[in-house]
Every structure is written in C-alpha cells, then in structure tokens.
Amino acid sequence: MTTSLEGQDLAAWARMLADGTRATVCLALLDGRAWTATELAQLAGVSRPTISEHLNLLVDGGLLTEVRQGRHRYVKLAGPETAELLEGLAAVAPRRTEVANSLSAASKRDAFARARTCYDHFAGKLGVALPDAMTERGLLDWTEGVALTAEGQRWLENLGIVVEPRRGRPAVRSCLDVTERRPHLAGAVAAALCEHALKQGWVSRIVGGRALKVTGSVQTLGLPTSVVRELLSRS
C-alpha cells in the first residue's frame, strides 16, 4: 500500500524535530544566523559530541545547511521556507496547553497576526510596516540587499538606540514574514528597535505567546497613522 510508505516518509521527517535538543536548535536558528556547533551545544545544554551527531542528522535531512570555515562548522536553516514551516509549527505546538475557547482563540490569532516577535525582532503587520515606513523616509537602501542609510543611522541615534555589533550578524536583514508573506526587518538593528520599543513601553508582551500589545506610542517609529490605527483596533 503506497499510503503506508508515505507514512514512513512523513514520520522520518517529523523525527528530525521529535527530539528536544534538535527542536531547540532549530528554533534558535530561526533568526537566520549561522551558529557554530559549540554555541548550539551550550544553548541546548548537551555535550559537543552529542550536538555533532544531531547536526549531522539535520543536515542530512535537508533541514539545515552547513559552511565549514577553518576549524569552525557553521550551520543555519536551509532556507526561508524552512523558517516559515518552523514558525508555523512552533505556533501550533504550544496551543496544546491553551484552553480552546473559540472566542479567545480567535482574538489571540488576531493579535498574533497583528504584532508579534520573531526571535528578537518584530513580525506580523507591525513587522512588515516598519521597513515600509523606513524605506519611505529614506532610512533604508535596497540597492544591494538591504542596508541602513546615513539618515537611518542618525534616526537611530536620535531615538537613543545604540546597536552593539555582534559577531557575524548584519545590522539589517530581510526575513520573510509567515502571515504577511512579505519581508520584514531582521538583524541587529531590528533587534535593537524591538528591545527599545519593549523597554519604552510602546509594545508589551502578551503573556503565553509571542504576540505583542501595541500602544499609541508606537507611532514614534514613524509608522503611517492608518497602520497605527489598524494595530490598535480591539486591543
């Protein structure tokens, strides 16, 4: 029966994520950066031989790709579609613990699509509106990938945001958004913006998920008033 064969294939794929250590690794890699084996071993709390075998398994399975540089082994997610799939799964998985009241579930899903964090930066409607507004005002340059302009640098400084350079991570980066299917802003600058907004109280975390509650102060980021109004509706 062809059905059972397909079942074996699906099971073999799912088994890649069916281990806590591997799942932790994959979620950590959702930021799009490349990590070394030792970093991931520390993060997951296992020894280096163990993480080495897990990474072999994930690379062979096509979930991750690796780049060898000297004595380092950098691994990252295989591509944007892998990241999307993982984010989708991660959004579904913890629903197990939630009480399935349909009204609250609907409003939660709404809040999730409106504004949330993707690892350490914004995603959802808020996530894609941010680079739109920044591009409109000449803060981002898209001629070669995406980069922060001099004006963008000044804008950050005026907001009182200092972006501490972190090894191997670009300042700005584009990342495909799961719900909007359009790129949102990632990278160190996006992370700093997210952290700043949280610290200033422009947005706050809604407990029990990655969704964010938005306040009117969020327009300090330079978003159009129509977008701000949409983000504020029913919240």
Added chain:
Amino acid sequence: MTTSLEGQDLAAWARMLADGTRATVCLALLDGRAWTATELAQLAGVSRPTISEHLNLLVDGGLLTEVRQGRHRYVKLAGPETAELLEGLAAVAPRRTEVANSLSAASKRDAFARARTCYDHFAGKLGVALPDAMTERGLLDWTEGVALTAEGQRWLENLGIVVEPRRGRPAVRSCLDVTERRPHLAGAVAAALCEHALKQGWVSRIVGGRALKVTGSVQTLGLPTSVVRELLSRS
C-alpha cells in the same frame, strides 16, 4: 531558559508524527472522514491494542478528535487547519523515489495526482487549476493574502452555492499542494465548492482512496478546456 522549553514543546508535538504507524493514520484521515480503530489497525498493519494506544496519544495531543458511539470509536482530524498543516508537511517531506511496480499502482498514483480531495477541498491538478482559473476571471484577489472579490461572491451565488460562515475559519485560504508543489484553494469556500461538485456529480469519489473521477461537467467551474481535457484523459 524559555528557548529550551519551547523546544521541548515543539518536540512533543512533532513526536506525534514521528512514528510510521501514527503518520500513516494521519495521512489516511486526510480524506476528512471518521474511521474506526479497527479499520485503522488493518490499514496500518498493527494489532488493535497498538492502534488504540496510538489513537489515545493523538487525541490527547489535539491532532484528532473522537466520537464514541456504542462500542465503536470514531476518530477524525481535529479540524481544517490540522489537515492543511499535515498536507503542508507532506509536501516538504522528501518522498522516496517511487518505482511503479505495477500498472494498477501507476494508474492509482496518476489518478491521485490528477484530482483528489484534501480534507474537504480539491487538490492535485484540479486543485491548483481552480484558483488559477478563478484569478484569471477576477474572482480572487491576491493583493493581501488571498480573498474573494465581489464578482467571486456573485459567481458563487449564481452556482447556487451558499457558504455558511464558520467562526474562525477564513473563506478562502491557500494551501500547499503535495503533488503540484503549488498552492491550491482551501477554506470555507473551497469546501463548499467541493461539496457542491460532488453533489452535482461533476466529480465522484473513487473507492479506496482520496482520488476523484472527473466528468466533463467539471468545466462548469470555469476551468480552461485544455485543463479539462487533461483531467479527463484516461479516466
């Protein structure tokens, strides 16, 4: 560390599908019907005690729901979003190179790829041709995700299709097709279209699987004649 906790949650969810027997069960339930425990045991080729424990696990995990009637236990997928998630996973999971070891197996696979159901809507060549044709005729709007236009609404009414709104379920939604690797149409409207086509006899179920037999009347859906001819070939 919240990261490792989320990793454990994701792993716990993935573990539901990480067994060949459970994956086979889930794929079989993609036809949208309710199966008994004994039927699934025969399909998966395991004993009844074994399938009983697997079903407990899947129901507890929220992937399936069950209805007890007398001495029978009927299980089915928890909902449309569960079905779409499964189809998406089956689309990305690498399939072993299938060898057509028999003529009947080849023709079955052919019928499966041509037209079938995915939970409660169309999939396969028919499944992806439908949104293509609807977009061509201005019935769908893709500017922000996918949505039904006013013309699309009128088209449905002219066909005599009433879509009963279901709380929390979008009218139209895109869902990755397993065989075509392109999105087909899901959601309440797609379900209504499928139900209508079955009731009108435009398509009919081929016993023993999810594949559909297509008649010429299917062009009532507005598909191009070339697609209709392809769907009708050898069937």
Added chain:
DNA sequence: TGGTCGCTTCGGTGGGCGCCGACTGTCGGC
C-alpha cells in the same frame, strides 16, 4: 443470560536512540 463484537488495560520484550567520556583528526598561532 449467555455469546459475540469492538475496544481497552496490563505485563513483558525487544529495538532504537540520546547521551557521554575518551580518543583522534584538523586547523591556526607561537
């Protein structure tokens, strides 16, 4: 009330695999 059917519970068994320590391989710097 006894018989059949569908399903579940309970022990027991075997295999798979996640984990580590110890060792080896490889690269870069002094």
Added chain:
DNA sequence: GCCGACAGTCGGCGCCCACCGAAGCGACCA
C-alpha cells in the same frame, strides 16, 4: 614542531517506546 581550540568517531550505557498476547470491560443481540 608544539600547543590550544574546534570538531568528529567510537564504544557503551540507559531509557524510552512501539509492539504483541492475554485478559478484562462494556455494548449489542439473541
């Protein structure tokens, strides 16, 4: 060449879990 840092391999341990047979339980039928 030697050494330190990063990574891979090997062998072994222990746990988890998929599986089954036997027995138990409730539902339906006579």
